[in-house]
Amino acid sequence: MGGWTLSEIVQLLLNGLAAGCIYGLVALGFVLIYKATEMVNFAQGDLLMLGAFMAYALIEHYSMNYWAAFLGAVLFMAVFGYLLDTVILRQVIGQPQFAVVMLTIGLGFLFRSGASMIWGTETRAFATPFTDGVTRVGGFVIADVNLSIVIGTAILCGLLYAFFRFTRIGVAMQAASQNQLAAYYMGIPVKMIFSLVWAISAGVAAVAGILLAPVSLIDVTIGLIGLKAFAAAVLGGFGSIPGAVFGGLVIGVIEQFSGIYLPEGFKDVAAYIVILLVLFARPQGLFGNIGRKRV
Amino acid sequence: MTLFKADNLAINFGGIKAVDGVSFDVQKGQVFTIIGPNGAGKTTVFNLISRIYNPTEGKLFFEGNDITEVAPHNIANLGIARTFQNIELFEHATVLHNLLLGRHAHRSGNLASQMLFLPSQRKAELAHREKVEHVIDFLDLQHYRDTYIVNLPYGARKVVELARALCTEPKLLLLDEPSSGLNTEETEDMAFWIHDIRNELGITVLMVEHDMTLVNEVSDRVLALNYGRVLALGTPSEVQSHPEVVKAYLGG
Known part of the structure; x- marks a missing residue:
């Protein structure tokens, strides 16, 4: 650690955690959809991008206040996700996995082109209550945007936990993901439940996009973060919700530190090196249970 | 009739x-x-x-x-409740949780009261639990209450599935x-x-x-x-x- 002060290391750690939260949220979206429907949604990162642009549009074009735009964009994306499942993805149920993969990759392209037609390809930004602010805790200076990402993620995870643990719909989602046939005869409308899972995933992606916006600014390619989030989901075990968030945090932190301690260029590939190592050493991931998946 | x-x-x-x-x-x-x-x-x-x-x-x-x-x-x-010839249970859940899912059709209340687990919800949950316990007694499943389905022998799973169907009343x-x-x-x-x-x-x-x-x-x-x-x-x-x-x- 020669030459680095504690303050700088803490700073790096916080930056890493903030980035990791975003990966974690996108990874959580992957995992939710995968657990429920056994589909891998490669357009998850692009849902994040659309969520950020929706908030941008509401703030800049409709001059809404940040919080109202936040809520509006998340709700819009949730409805969007619901319709995506009912109108498009339900058509490929029963088709080979490959069809779903191609379909969601295709949808990702569609979303990026759609966004660039509406909002152009230049980088956009909107003002948030956190932009440029700092909070001093003890001797450390923390950027408010990073703080907002960490706190926002914590609140969202808490809400999701309560939702899955206590609510009728949340429990129904867990049931439907374990056994669809049995779920039907417990009175669970399985198809609607799956669409709601898509709605939640898209809503979570939108939250991630809006929290990320002041840090990375918005353009049509920010959805590529989905690739690193995919690595996070694999690290966590691809079937585990806490695993996804934890995997995101690990990758975020590793990325920050490899940018400092390893030669130039390692920062961008750190996530993929981690995914390779995980696949070699522990293919089921840290929290994984894919090995005992129902057949 | x-x-x-x-x-x-x-x-x-x-x-x-x-x-x-x-x-x-x-x-x-x-x-x-x-x-x-x-x-x-x-x-x-x-x-x-x-x-x-x-x-x-x-x-x-x-x-x-x-x-x-x-x-x-x-x-x-x-x-109307049903069981299956080849048993369809929620395998990564306990017997108790499977039976509580049998109460799904009878659960009520709005999302907020459920997430906050308000007293009304608590009361309803206790009533559901009581119904489930009756069924557990009826079919002699006390011994398996907290066992995960994957760890149960086939014969016991069959009874659990019957129990879950009974929980739907x-x-x-x-x-x-x-x-x-x-x-x-x-x-x-x-x-x-x-x-x-x-x-x-x-x-x-x-x-x-x-x-x-x-x-x-x-x-x-x-x-x-x-x-x-x-x-x-x-x-x-x-x-x-x-x-x-x-x-x-x-x-x-």
Whole structure:
């Protein structure tokens, strides 16, 4: 650690955690959809991008206040996700996995082109209550945007936990993901439940996009973060919700530190090196249970 | 009083008539059994009743209402529960959680009160838990309460599935081959429970079964099927001595 002060290391750690939260949220979206429907949604990162642009549009074009735009964009994306499942993805149920993969990759392209037609390809930004602010805790200076990402993620995870643990719909989602046939005869409308899972995933992606916006600014390619989030989901075990968030945090932190301690260029590939190592050493991931998946 | 009625039920798979013009009615409080050789269409009739398949022709009535078009997930809300020949449980959950899911159709309250676990929710949950405990007592599952399904022996899973169906408080219980995979002793227990389900809980049972000892022991009425058509309908002894049924089972 020669030459680095504690303050700088803490700073790096916080930056890493903030980035990791975003990966974690996108990874959580992957995992939710995968657990429920056994589909891998490669357009998850692009849902994040659309969520950020929706908030941008509401703030800049409709001059809404940040919080109202936040809520509006998340709700819009949730409805969007619901319709995506009912109108498009339900058509490929029963088709080979490959069809779903191609379909969601295709949808990702569609979303990026759609966004660039509406909002152009230049980088956009909107003002948030956190932009440029700092909070001093003890001797450390923390950027408010990073703080907002960490706190926002914590609140969202808490809400999701309560939702899955206590609510009728949340429990129904867990049931439907374990056994669809049995779920039907417990009175669970399985198809609607799956669409709601898509709605939640898209809503979570939108939250991630809006929290990320002041840090990375918005353009049509920010959805590529989905690739690193995919690595996070694999690290966590691809079937585990806490695993996804934890995997995101690990990758975020590793990325920050490899940018400092390893030669130039390692920062961008750190996530993929981690995914390779995980696949070699522990293919089921840290929290994984894919090995005992129902057949 | 007629609880359930199938009227001229038929379904084709491709060009094959799997079920063809099957009609019967089940009286309240009866144990009604469908028998037949392999491939006779028993399970198909069952899947038609529980709305997995849509009939090509014919109608289904439950308590006098036409349920031919009702979606499978609404069957539970009407008061019909079913078990499966090959057991469909939530395997990565405990016995208790599986049974509590049987209460799903009876849960109420809005999202916010559930997320905050308000006192009203707590009270409702306790009431559900009490119902579940009654069923656990009834079927002697105390020992397995907190066991994960994946760790249970086959015979116990069969009972858990029956328990989960009872937790929905059905008026009509559909049992798909309740004895399949069970040994003789477990089959005797099953007969005993089906008896109690009818006599003590007053639940009407409609089942598909091939173990004739069990069929004779518990059935009030028996329907024999072959090639998707009704061969005979009556008491167990009437049906078993029916020449068409004897022919279907023994060949010739």
